[in-house]
Every structure is written in C-alpha cells, then in structure tokens.
Amino acid sequence: MVHYRFLIAAGDGAWWYTVAGLVDYEPPDVTDFQLLADYVSPSWLPGSVFYQIFPDRFDNGDPATDLRPEEYEYRGRRRPHTYPWGAPPDERHPTSLVFYDGDLPGITRRLDYLQDLGVNALYLNPVFTAYSNHKYDVTDYDHVDPHFGGDQALADLRQALDRRGIRYMLDIVPNHCGYFHPWFQKARQNPSAAETEFFTFTRHPDEYASWLGAWSLPKLNYRSPELRRRIYEGPDSVFRRWPFSADAWRIDVANMLARQGSTQMNVKIARGIRAAIKETNPQAYLIGENFFDASPQLQGDMWDGVMNYMGFAVPLFYWLHGYEARGMGLRQPITSPVAWSTAAVEATWRMRCTAPLRPVRLARCRWPTAEFPMGRVSSSIFLARKPWLKTARSLSPPSSRAHPFGWVINISMGVLLLFWPACGPKQQQNTHFFLSRDWHEFCMDMVRLPALR
Numbered sequence: 055m056v057h058y059r060f061l062i063a064a065g066d067g068a069w070w071y072t073v074a075g076l077v078d079y080e081p082p083d084v085t086d087f088q089l090l091a092d093y094v095s096p097s098w099l100p101g102s103v104f105y106q107i108f109p110d111r112f113d114n115g116d117p118a119t120d121l122r123p124e125e126y127e128y129r130g131r132r133r134p135h136t137y138p139w140g141a142p143p144d145e146r147h148p149t150s151l152v153f154y155d156g157d158l159p160g161i162t163r164r165l166d167y168l169q170d171l172g173v174n175a176l177y178l179n180p181v182f183t184a185y186s187n188h189k190y191d192v193t194d195y196d197h198v199d200p201h202f203g204g205d206q207a208l209a210d211l212r213q214a215l216d217r218r219g220i221r222y223m224l225d226i227v228p229n230h231c232g233y234f235h236p237w238f239q240k241a242r243q244n245p246s247a248a249e250t251e252f253f254t255f256t257r258h259p260d261e262y263a264s265w266l267g268a269w270s271l272p273k274l275n276y277r278s279p280e281l282r283r284r285i286y287e288g289p290d291s292v293f294r295r296w297p298f299s300a301d302a303w304r305i306d307v308a309n310m311l312a313r314q315g316s317t318q319m320n321v322k323i324a325r326g327i328r329a330a331i332k333e334t335n336p337q338a339y340l341i342g343e344n345f346f347d348a349s350p351q352l353q354g355d356m357w358d359g360v361m362n363y364m365g366f367a368v369p370l371f372y373w374l375h376g377y378e379a380r381g382m383g384l385r386q387p388i389t390s391p392v393a394w395s396t397a398a399v400e401a402t403w404r405m406r407c408t409a410p411l412r413p414v415r416l417a418r419c420r421w422p423t424a425e426f427p428m429g430r431v432s433s434s435i436f437l438a439r440k441p442w443l444k445t446a447r448s449l450s451p452p453s454s455r456a457h458p459f460g461w462v463i464n465i466s467m468g469v470l471l472l473f474w475p476a477c478g479p480k481q482q483q484n485t486h487f488f489l490s491r492d493w494h495e496f497c498m499d500m501v502r503l504p505a506l507r
C-alpha cells in the first residue's frame with residue numbers, strides 16, 4: 055500500500071492536495087490517496103454488465119414447482135401466500151412470505167431478452183433453500199430451493215449461460231442462517247449437539263444472538279472450528295464444493311460477519327472465505343456488502359469490491375430526493391425534503407471513497423477523475439435499491455408507477471450493473487415488468503456508454 059499526496063507551490067503559499075481536497079495545512083495521513091500494488095482483479099470483470107434478479111419476481115418458467123400455501127407454517131402462525139403474477143398482495147400478509155413463484159427456469163427462458171439488452175453477467179439474489187421469498191434465511195447451503203427448480207435448474211441455467219458467454223454471481227449469507235436450518239434446530243433440541251457451538255445462546259433454547267435481533271436469522275459463531283470447516287475450510291465446505299461453480303460471490307452483510315461482542319474475527323473469516331473461493335476459481339469476483347467505509351476490507355486480502363452504499367448510492371438518492379436517515383433505535387426516520395446539493399454529493403463521494411486505487415482501473419477509466427469517484431476508488435460504486443433508501447422516482451418510466459423504483463444503474467469496479475425492479479421499498483410486492491421498447495433501447499444505450507465500460 056502506497057500513500058501519496060500532492061504538494062503544490064503557489065503564489066500564495068504551499069497547498070496540499072489529498073482526498074480531502076486542497077488545504078493549506080498539513081493534512082492527516084488518513085486523507086492520503088492510496089495505491090494498492092500487486093493486486094489484480096478478475097480479467098473478465100471490466101466491461102461486464104450485470105443484471106440483478108430477485109428470482110421469485112422475474113419470471114415463472116415452471117408452474118410445476120410453484121409453492122403451495124399449505125406446504126408449511128412459519129413458527130405455527132405464519133403461512134406463505136401466493137399471488138397471481140402482478141396482483142397486489144394483501145398487506146396483512148408478512149411481506150417475506152408473499153410469493154409469485156418466479157424461478158430459475160424463468161430466467162433461463164429469458165436469456166434472449168437479457169442478452170439483447172447487452173447483459174453479460176447475472177447477479178442472482180439468494181437461491182439456496184429457505185422459507186422466505188428473499189431466501190436470506192437459508193436452511194440448506196448445499197441445495198437450490200426446490201421452488202426455484204432445485205439444483206438441476208441452476209445446472210441448466212449455468213449451461214445456458216455458458217453457451218452465451220454470460221457469467222453469474224451467487225448471493226450468500228455466511229453471517230447467519232435461517233431459524234429452520236437443521237444446524238440451529240439440532241442446537242435448540244440438544245445443548246450437547248455438535249452444532250450448538252455454531253450459535254450463541256444467552257438462554258437455551260430461545261434466547262440467542264441473531265442478525266439485528268431478528269429471531270428468524272440466528273447469527274453464526276465463527277469461534278467454532280467445526281463451523282469454519284463446514285463453511286470454507288474443509289474440502290466439502292460450502293465455498294469449496296459448490297457444484298455449479300459461480301463466477302462471482304456476493305457476501306451478505308460482510309461488514310458484520312464474525313463480529314459479535316468480544317468475538318471480532320471478521321478479518322480472519324473474510325480471508326478464509328477469499329482463499330476458499332480463489333483456490334477454487336482464481337478468476338472469481340468477490341464482493342462484500344458493506345454499508346459504510348470499507349477501506350480496511352479492500353486491501354487485497356478480503357473482498358475485491360463492496361456495495362459501498364454510503365459512498366455512492368445513498369448520496370445519490372439524497373441528491374435526487376432529499377435526506378432520509380433510518381437507524382437502529384430511531385423510532386421515526388430523520389427526513390428532509392431538501393435534496394442534497396451537487397457539492398454535498400461530491401464531497402461525500404470524495405470522503406467515502408478512500409479505498410486504494412488500482413492502476414488497472416485508472417487506465418481504463420475515462421471519467422474525469424476529479425469529478426467521478428470511479429477514478430479514485432477500487433471499491434464498488436454500487437447503486438442498489440434498499441428498503442431504507444428513498445425511491446428514485448425521477449428515474450422511473452411513467453408506466454412503472456406500480457414499480458416506483460424503476461431502474462437504477464449499478465457500477466462496480468467499472469462494471470455496469472443494471473438493477474431492475476426486483477427490489478425496492480416494497481420489494482416483496484412487486485413482480486418484474488419487462489421494459490417498453492423505448493426504455494429497452496435507452497438502457498441498451500446506457501450499457502454501451504464507453505465511459506461506463
């Protein structure tokens with residue numbers, strides 16, 4: 055890692071130029087520009103165009119595997135609800151249990167559409183077996199959800215993608231599992247079970263550490279050697295044995311991984327996961343979800359990129375729609391209808407994007423580096439719709455009023471990511487709509503923008 059800054063001798067004295075801008079005093083090292091040497095990103099990544107898909111909402115290609123509402127109950131009182139494609143759900147139903155029965159065969163049969171758009175990579179929201187529609191409550195890391203078509207459907211998609219030269223990224227949650235994962239159920243039933251040490255019980259069996267206090271998402275405790283073996287160390291671990299070897303992995307809540315109280319193993323576990331993935335596929339791309347400043351995770355030994363919400367997506371939404379902040383412990387969001395100024399956005403990008411620069415990206419980047427953060431940062435510039443962000447209505451085609459988030463563009467390490475209406479403030483309530491011809495052509499033009507490739 056090389057730190058550098060510029061000293062400018064001017065008529066009115068000496069000035070320093072750093073990430074913080076131009077100052078007439080000695081700035082702290084933390085604002086230095088940084089250069090990460092000997093780091094090489096996956097060669098296929100630059101110029102890739104990702105299309106993010108929330109599988110339950112994209113297309114229903116196989117009604118035979120549709121969910122039947124009577125299939126299960128969620129802790130005795132919450133049942134899944136299925137709806138006809140595009141029908142508004144009953145708001146009384148738990149949003150995570152609202153299903154439209156989209157699946158992987160639905161993606162496979164739409165590849166002409168995606169390829170025509172200019173897409174050459176897919177970002178699949180979780181496909182592993184789980185009870186909810188979002189599948190972040192995984193109950194089986196080893197198999198694709200049967201309602202998405204099971205393992206065979208992913209194998210078929212993989213083969214179809216290979217024929218077209220399209221890559222794909224899997225989304226996985228090593229931070230926690232679902233309440234109904236057999237590991238957690240064994241731990242609940244037997245304090246002496248091998249799996250009990252995978253979790254942190256404060257009072258067995260009903261009080262335990264979970265992700266942000268959500269009962270359905272018990273947090274995994276990486277102090278357990280056996281858990282580490284099953285997730286990434288062992289030859290048959292999740293990250294080493296996946297049969298349909300992904301071209302990329304997106305690690306959910308990567309900044310919270312293996313961190314709880316006195317247990318602070320984030321660096322060790324992230325390095326271990328990286329080793330498992332890269333040893334299996336040296337060209338795999340690894341992106342971590344990190345809400346805040348991810349500089350420590352972007353030193354070449356952990357993630358290749360991060361979601362970087364606060365560095366890019368959040369200020370952009372503030373710029374479009376005014377300020378809205380939600381946080382743990384805040385009963386009401388803090389809001390301001392006044393949008394951010396361009397200068398405020400630029401300043402936020404500048405201060406947030408202090409991750410190391412990578413020469414390979416700089417050489418390819420055609421944006422004026424003083425104006426656009428991609429030239430200065432190797433971390434992802436990732437614009438994602440999250441439920442806690444305001445809606446980019448001004449970007450939406452008028453016809454998409456039922457899908458108010460419309461479309462936004464994700465850029466990650468020079469990768470243009472198209473993020474379609476599968477996720478949004480009401481992500482559980484919206485099914486995919488295929489673009490009108492005008493918007494389709496507009497997006498094709500966006501994909502081809504040389505500045506974004």
Ligand SMILES: [Ca+2]
Pocket residue numbers: 114115116117118119120155156157201
């Ligand atoms: Ca289906």
